Amino acid sequence: MSNEFTMPDSSAPKSSVRAKIQAMGGFLTNMVLPNIGAFIAWGILTALFIPTGWMPNEYLAKLVGPTINFLLPLLLAYTGGRMVGGQRGAVMGSIGAIGMIIGADIPMFLGAMIIGPLGGWIIKHFDKLLENRIRAGFEMIVNNFSIGILGFFLLLLSYTVIGPIIEAANEGVTIAIEALVATGFLPLLSLINEPAKVLFLNNVIDQGIYYPLGLQQTAEVGKSIYFTVASNPGPGLGLLLAYTFFGNTVSRRTAPGAIIIHFFGGIHELYFPYVLMKPLTILGVIAGGASGIATFQLFDAGLVAGPSPGSIFAYLALTPKGSFVGIILGVLVATVVSFLVTSLILKLTKTKEEDGEALNESIEKSKNMKSEGKQVLNASNGAASDEADAKEDIDKISFACDAGAGSSAMGATTFRKKLQKAGIEGIEVKHYRIEDVPQDSDIIVVHKNLVDRAKMSYDNHEIIAIENYIGDPKLDELLERLKTE
Template identity: 80%
Template sequence: MSTPLAQAETSAPKSSARAKVQAFGGFLTNMVLPNIGAFIAWGIVTALFIPTGWIPNEYMAELVGPTIDYLLPLLLAYTGGRMVGGQRGAVMGSIGAMGLIIGADIPMFLGAMIIGPLGGLLIKKFDSLIEHKIPAGFEMIINNFSIGILGFFLMLLSYTVIGPVIEAANGGVTVAIEALVATGFLPLLSLINEPAKVLFLNNVIDQGIYYPLGLQESVNAGKSIYFTVASNPGPGLGLLLAYTFFGNKIARRTAPGAIVIHFFGGIHELYFPYVLMKPLTILGVIAGGMSGIATFQLFDAGLVAGPSPGSIFAYLALTPRGSFIGIIAGVLVATIVSFIVTSIILKLDRRSDQDDDALNESIEKSKSMKAEGKQAFASEEAAPAKEVSKISFACDAGAGSSALGATTFRKKLSKQNIDGIEVKHYRIEDVPTDSDIIVVHKNLVDRTEMSFKDHEIIAIDNYIGDPKLEDLLDRLKKTNEAS
């Protein structure tokens, strides 16, 4: 059963559209995320052995080209195909990707992220058409030859048509962004990046555009600024520092913990609720993002691969020789600018104390209403509450804020000696259908309801210390004591 907040948000067409874009971004993320280790391995090889690397080695540097041209696109296509069509889809996606790779003069990351799911969809549709129609004893030959024949045509299509179209489109995007670089307007990308991040759309931009462009540039230059334009942890750090010193009471209590997880753990979702609490603070992170990019440009700094997660440790690990000063300066400047702008906004907002009081009153009122509801429930001698055995925390990629929320809530259950409840984290579309409760950020409710309309969905503002999570804990504690 959905929450009233979920029902309210689903009535808005804009929210529904945003949920679809979020789902698309989540799909891209889950194509890239399982293969991040391979990207980092390639980045280390590049940072060490190319002519401008730490220990130039012509023999070892021969690994760079084939890895970025063949291994990485094939992994993306394989994963994308598997997500749509299982193992057979993975094989089809890989076959199609070979046509792209051989027919292109650039690393086909974008193409692989298209052809992989397309191959998976193709074989999935074919299998559904012939389901229950295969004569006994012919299953293996039909299964094998169907992939062989369909894969043959997909390879030809990708080699002659899809590849050239994607290469031309990629060239257009590259020219447009390179024009921004040449004119010095690259910092303007923060006007798109930062609002998109707060709306959980960052994966669409990062994995769909910046990472492919960055990897292409890294082949020749050994580094790329594109890896930094949306992943800089500085703007979020500055915002959280401002809330630590000038936010309301609740923000001052929670922001320091969010700083550690955001800056060192790389989970940027932790600062999104603070922006949503006071939307005007988006100007602070935009200013921080723009100043960070400008600083990276000034020092000609870049990373050798995409930092995932966007932690300062990942930044430093993927910084090539000669870029350390520029990378550190870019993060530091972004932090300072974001802190100053956000602090001014918070100081000028005279409603801070009122908001704090209102929030505290809201929490108390919520608890009071909850207690009244329990009393009414008891007086009516209603049936006992439904036993909860599985709680699923979900987020965009299933590996960041949801993991943090699940771990924290699991520890709270343990402290209360509440056993028998499974608490795990997932990508929204991968949440088990037998989940009793699904916990998501309120901006992801629409997307969650697309797949889990009949489940109980708890929409939260923050994965740490959210009042609704405390209410859920009280509810489970009460049920546990009654049993």
């Protein structure tokens, strides 16, 4: 299936604003994710060879500037252009990006994530305009000169107009964030970060704001706190520990496994369902996130690149000299604060030992947090029930998530093992980002917060909305359903 990103048209059924923002965040993520290795390579280069690094080397440090100014933005633009317009879009996006890069005094990450898809969109629509209108034998000359001419104008436009606008906007955001840092109110960002993460909107913030700012700051001082403000694994760890000790029967059984995957594997989506199950616990992760940021500030700690995934291993690997104490304490403090606040909430709101049925009722109540998706969710649940009444051939089950590399991968692996254990063969179970799910999938499994987004492209497919990738009742129902076929 093509990696082309397609925004939903007006006929998309009841897609919420949140789902559209999620889709934008997913698009940004899929520009960044394939290039994370390059960002980490630059981070290691910076941590080692700049004057304040582990092994200062004036000669090798010359690689730092050109890498962040040219290589990384060009990779983003190339990837974004390819997602929209294929290989021709990748070339077009790169041509547009170089104009901004040369004309700017800052690394053009934000600009690259705009101009790359724009270049892909331009060449894609130009090719559609000329489709079936090129005379035989002239295809190559038209294809080459179309990119050359359109790229020439996009290059000039990006250098003289788009670049300066993006640079001014970037400077405005930087001034606003730096003013927040100067006043000591940076921890207040947790009021935005933590709820956004639970609603799967964290990629819009991370890839769209914090990563570009972090890379700019790292190029200047060798590290950045911006890489830590939304990726700290401490708040989620504290919440899961609280559920382990003070949760109901089901959560006490599942939370320890989620801790391992969240903290060491870096898949933060594992703790989101626990917040949704008891929405008041969002106060725990907000308090944990804010205290962690305050600790990072107090010790002037930061990372050299964005930790992806947000694992404690990634945190330690990207910590520069002089920041280990601050980084470790920031994660530890966030964990302790989140644990204490969440534990208090669980104790005060607990009326009786809840069984599995009561847990499901509690989860249903949390759906009020996203009322715009309730009808879509109920419709998908109804579709699953209707399908369960009739036998049919199911050959392909696709697990989908925002980036296609975290929670969906874990869910697909776990369910595949369950099929093998049950002796069920002949069913393909794979994981994808939502926009890349094959159209021939018989069933698409997504987290309930991503149902609206899945409906944008796969409204005619059976979509199963789950709460938790570990021991979700609907996955158990699906397994039983497959056993009867």
